[in-house]
Amino acid sequence: MSLAPEIELSIVMPCLNEAETLATCIRKALGYLERSGVAGEIVIADNGSTDGSQKIALDLGARVVDVEAKGYGSALMGGIQAARGIYVIMGDADDSYDFSNLDPFVERLRAGDDLVMGNRFRGGIEPGAMPPLHKYLGNPVLSFIGRLFFPSEIRDFHCGLRGFRRDSILEIGLITTGMEFASEVVVKSTLLGLKISEVPTTLKKDGRSRPPHLRSWRDGWRHLRFLLLFSPRWLFLYPGVVGFLVGLVGSIALAFGPIEIGPVGFDVSTQVYLSALTVVGYQGLLFALLTKLYAQHEGFFIPRSRRFQAVAERATLESGAIVGVLLFVAGLAIGVVQFSVWAASGFGPQDVSDTVRLAVPAALLMMLGFQTVMAGMFLGILSIPVQRR
DSSP, rough: OOOOOOOOOEEEEEEEEEETTTTHHHHHHHHHHHHHHHOOOEEEEEOOSSSSHHHHHHHTOOEEEEOOSSSSSHHHHHHHHOOSSSSSEEESSSSSSTTTOOOOHHHHHTOSSSSSEEEHHHHHEEESSOIIIIIIIIHHHHHHHHHHHHSSOOOOOOOOOOEEEEEEHTTOOOOSTTTTTHHHHHHHHTTTOOOEEEHHHHHHOOOEEEEESSOOHHHHHHHHHHHHOOIIIIIIHHHHHHHHHHHHHHEEEEEEEEOETTEEOOHHHHHHHHHHHHHHHHHHHHHHHHHHHHHHHTTOOOOHHHHHHHHHHHOOOHHHHHHHHHHHHHHHHHHHHHHHHHHHTTTTOOHHHHHHHHHHHHHHHHHHHHHHHHHHHHHHHTTTTOOOO
C-alpha cells in the first residue's frame, strides 16, 4: 500500500466571478508546480460565483472550496483552512500576479520564514496596473503607517501575493472578513514575532473587463481603521499625552494671571479652552489604558511593554477610586475657599476674570477626579473573573 506524497505547497486563490481570468491563473500555477517539481495543489476558495468559475477550476484539476461567508478575508481563510500544504501562497485570481514565478517565495519559506510578502514597488508595476491614487497615496501611506505603528520592515503591506507557513498563520487568530485581512496578516505576524521577509514581485494590469471588487476609499478606510484599533498607543495614548500636558501646563500657568507672548495675549478665555483640552487629553489616556487592559483580558494581540505592565498591575478599582476622590476633593476645596471669600465680602459683585481664573482649575480637578473614579469602576468590571466556555 503506497502513501500519497505529502503536499508541500498549496496555491490559494479567492474567487468571485473570475471566469475571464481564472483559467489563466490556474494554468500558470500548474506550470510552476510542474517546472519546479514542488509537490503542490491549487485551491480555489469560491465565494459564491455565478459565472461558472467553479467548473473552470474543476476542469483544470484545481480543488474548489465553497466559502459561504462573504468577503475577501472570509474567502481566503476558508481556502487556507482547507489547504493541505505545509506552505500556502495566496494570490488574486485576476491575472495581475505571476503565478508562474513563485521561486522567491518558496525559497524563503524553505529557509524558515513564517511569512513572505511580495513587494510590487521593488518588483515592478506595469503601466495602468495600479491606479495613481493607490500607487502614490493609498499603498505608500498605509504601509508607512503600518511600519510606524508596528515594528515592521514591510514596505508593501497590501500586496496580494504572499506566502506563509499554514500552521503559523492559523495560530495567530485572524478574524477580519474584508480587504483589511491583508493588513491583519502582517500586523499580527509582527506582534507575535513571526519571521517575516519581503521579496520583489511584479504587478500587471488585470485581465478582467469588469471593475475590480476593491473600493478605494471604503477599503482604504477599513485598512486604516484596523491599524488604528490595533495600536491604542497611536490612537489614544500619544494624542492624549500631548493634549493633557499642553492643556494642563497652560491652564495652570494662566491661573496665576494673564500671559503675553509678543503681541498676543492669553487670559481666562484661553484658560477655559485649555482646561477642556486637558479633559479631552486625559480621556485619551484613560482610553489607552482601558483598551489595553480589555485587550489583555480578551486575549487580543496588541503591543505591550514592561512600563504598561507596571501601570496595569497598579490600576485597580480601589486605586482609581482613591486617586479620583483626592482630585475631586482638591477641586471642591478650591471651590469652597472661593465661596467662603465671596461670602465674607457679603456676596457682593465679583471680578469676573479673578473669579473664573480660580473656578477653572477647581472645575478641572473635579472633572478629572470624576473621570478617574468612573475609569476605576470600569477596571473593576474588567477584573471580574469569568469562566470561558
